[in-house]
Amino acid sequence: DQQVKQNSPSLSVQEGRISILNCDYTNSMFDYFLWYKKYPAEGPTFLISISSIKDKNEDGRFTVFLNKSAKHLSLHIVPSQPGDSAVYFCAASGRGGTASKLTFGTGTRLQVTL
Amino acid sequence: DGGITQSPKYLFRKEGQNVTLSCEQNLNHDAMYWYRQDPGQGLRLIYYSQIVNDFQKGDIAEGYSVSREKKESFPLTVTSAQKNPTAFYLCASSPRQSVAKNIQYFGAGTRLSVL
Numbered sequence: 001d002q003q004v005k006q007n008s009p010s011l012s013v014q015e016g017r018i019s020i021l022n023c024d025y026t027n028s029m030f031d032y033f034l035w036y037k038k039y040p041a042e043g044p045t046f047l048i049s050i051s052s053i054k055d056k057n058e059d060g061r062f063t064v065f066l067n068k069s070a071k072h073l074s075l076h077i078v079p080s081q082p083g084d085s086a087v088y089f090c091a092a093s094g095r096g097g098t099a100s101k102l103t104f105g106t107g108t109r110l111q112v113t114l
Numbered sequence: 115d116g117g118i119t120q121s122p123k124y125l126f127r128k129e130g131q132n133v134t135l136s137c138e139q140n141l142n143h144d145a146m147y148w149y150r151q152d153p154g155q156g157l158r159l160i161y162y163s164q165i166v167n168d169f170q171k172g173d174i175a176e177g178y179s180v181s182r183e184k185k186e187s188f189p190l191t192v193t194s195a196q197k198n199p200t201a202f203y204l205c206a207s208s209p210r211q212s213v214a215k216n217i218q219y220f221g222a223g224t225r226l227s228v229l
Contacts, residue, residue, distance in 0.1 A: 042222055044157070046219065102147075
């Protein structure tokens with residue numbers, strides 16, 4: 001049962017344009033969401049996060065939006081740069097005993113073209 | 115430099131052999147985690163430890179074992195009972211739960227293959 005879903009395995013965007021990566025979740029106990037970026041043969045790098053008490057969090061070129069009623073979050077990258085080409089993972093954690101565990105999506109491979 | 119060090123980078127296992135993957139962190143983090151990544155899949159949690167001398171099974175613990183004798187170290191043993199061990203293994207750590215919630219920091223990974 002995939003509790004965190006990234007339905008687009010890949011995305012291609014032109015340099016300078018906006019990249020939008022989507023993530024859906026099913027577990028209503030999730031209250032904290034993270035995005036990680038991963039290059040091949042390397043570990044994931046933390047990018048940005050958002051708590052369920054917010055609907056938007058911005059950090060430079062990266063903005064994460066959370067729609068709790070739809071159980072949907074998205075990562076916007078503006079403007080996209082070639083160095084953004086990587087696999088992006090969405091992750092979620094919940095309350096109480098599960099607070100220390102992260103559940104990951106399957107990832108979206110972003111390719112930024114010149 | 116503070117960080118998480120995984121070794122070796124590449125590891126080969128023979129049939130029936132146990133192998134141990136090393137993970138060391140000097141971030142003074144309380145919690146440590148082991149994940150497995152297979153092609154086209156997300157990261158799946160094998161084991162995690164929130165404090166020294168304590169650990170819990172994750173979603174796919176069968177065929178694996180861990181120990182947490184020191185705060186900075188969390189080795190993972192892939193036993194012969196793990197029938198499909200070929201994967202990319204990632205170790206992570208995070209500070210004690212706080213207002214900042216659970217941001218996990220990852221090592222560079224170990225790629226395990228079966229001979």
